[in-house]
Amino acid sequence: MEIVVVGINYKNTPLQIREKVAFLKSDLERAYGQLDNNHYAREIVILSTCNRSEITAVVTDIKKGVQALKSFYYRFFGLEEGTLEEYFFVNVSDEAVKHVFYLAAGLESLVLGEDQILGQVRDAHGFAHERGSTGAILNKLYREAVTTAKRIKRETAISEHSLSISSIAVKFIEQIFEDLSHKKVLVIGVGKMSRIAIENLMAKGVEEIYVTNRTKGHAIDLSKRYPEVGVIDFHDRYKMIPQIDIIITSTSAPHYVLKREEFEKYYAKDNRVCIVDIAVPRDVDPEINSLKGVSLYELDALKKVSLENMESRMEAAKVAVEIIIEECIKFENWYHCLPVFPAIEGLKTFGESVLTEELESLTKRLEKASDKDKELIEIVMRSLVKKIIKKPILNLKRAGEDQKGELYARVASELFGINDYSCKRR
Structure with missing residues (x-):
């Protein structure tokens, strides 16, 4: 059994490709259902964000898995075989482990050290765990990765002045307009990304912000949290265009929420409108960008601003890497010891059975001994058994760490009559 990660991300894959393989929340159960029938994968976690789509799996055969x-x-996304080959990344074994740790800590993010990815990693594992798609290996890996990411945030400055895609989007808009205080903004969507964008806009002095969402009740709930924000009926979103300078959109819709033919009906060509689409799949029809006076920016356009804000976090990232290396070694030692754990338990059971048998026999022969003497005898014998099996147990653990666990567990099984000596072998 080996751990692998297969997927695509923002590093070498354009948005036009990423959106084709984005798992919507409504897709997840169907996706896991299909993966349940995979002959080579024993445990699965799917993670899909605006910058990545990837699957972590425990497989029986690396190449086939x-x-x-x-x-x-x-198959799932209806794409022609081979069309993603130049974009796929594959991590195997220790590199796969390191990838998950880096991911949770924000070291694989477009925005170095971003906070949002930690919650996304935790939620992805939680969903898989609840439906029974994970087991001991991925449960341990993801829990340790999340715990380590929290430690990094406590012990380093990597998340100080934390940036997210939403806050980067606002910085990007600020570079375009310079002064945002008199601009009118329409935010489409009410998720976390939208909330962060609204907070950043208000911090920049924006006084007129409107929000719209397909479910109006959710938009109203958001306006209660931010009294300065006005609510627009989703069906009226195009009617707002003549009044709006900036549109930020981040929904989970599988289709465009702003289409050119409708947009063009309401857009006054002498206006200047800046649209930032931070959704995957995209919310805005790319053809809108061809309209005079409209500037449409998608996720990949935000990379430059992200890089400019990365330097201050690089030193903290160095410390984070050291912490991750330390925790990865611990996990890998545990993982490589999986074959010997049953053998160790078997040795303990064997020692306990011998002890019980000999104590019963000795007690019968020492009927006249006092309870205190019998108690002392039991303490000494238990100590003796522990000392006898201590060295073999340590050697089994060392063999596991040296990736010789299968061999040593098999030998221990034959010597002591332990039947099931490997939980990695299937």
Whole structure:
């Protein structure tokens, strides 16, 4: 059994491709349902964000398992086999472990050290765990990765003045307009990304912010949190265009929420409108960008601003890497010891059974001994058994860490009559 990660991310994959393989929340149960029938994957976690779509799996065969996961992408998203090959990244074994730790800590993010990814990693594992798609290995990996990410945030400055995609979007808009205080903004969507954008806009002095959402009740709830924000009926979103300078959109819709033909009906060509689409799949029809006076920016355009804000976090990232290396070694030692754990438990059970048998026999022969003497005898014998099996247990653990666990567990099984000596072998 080995851990692998297969997927695509923002590093070498354009948005136009990323949006084609984004798992919507409504897709997840169906996706896991198909992966349940995968012959090579025993445990699965799917993670899909605006910058990545990836699957972590415990597979019985690395080559066949990786190919099966790639083929799943093509089938599930209805893509021609081979069209994603230049974009796929694959991490195996220790590199896969390190990737998950880096991911949770924000070291794999477009915005170095961003906070949002930690919650996304935790939620992705939580969903998989609740439906029974994970087991001992991925449960341990994701829990340790999340715990380590929290430690990094406590012990380093990597998340100070934390930036997210939403806050980067506002910084990007500020570079375009310079002064935002007199601009009117329409925010489409009411998720976390939208809330962060609204807070950043208000911090920049924006006084007129309107929000709209397909479910109006959610928009009203948001306006209660931010009394300065006005609520617009979703069906009236196009009617706001003549009054608006900036549009920020971040929904989970599988289709465009701003289409050119409708947008063009309401857009006054002498206006200047800046649109920032931070959704995957995209919310805004790219054809809108061809309209005079309209500037449409998508996720990949935000990379420059992200890089400019990265330097201050690089030193903290160095410390974070050291912490991750330390925790990865601990996890890998545990993982490589999986074959010997049953053997160790078997040794303990064997020692306990011998002790019980000999104590019963000795007690019968020492009927006249006092209870205090019998108690002392039991303490000494228990101590003796522990000392006898201590060295073999340590050697089994060392063998596991040296990736020789299967061999040593098999030998221990034969010597002591332990039947099930490996939980990694299937």
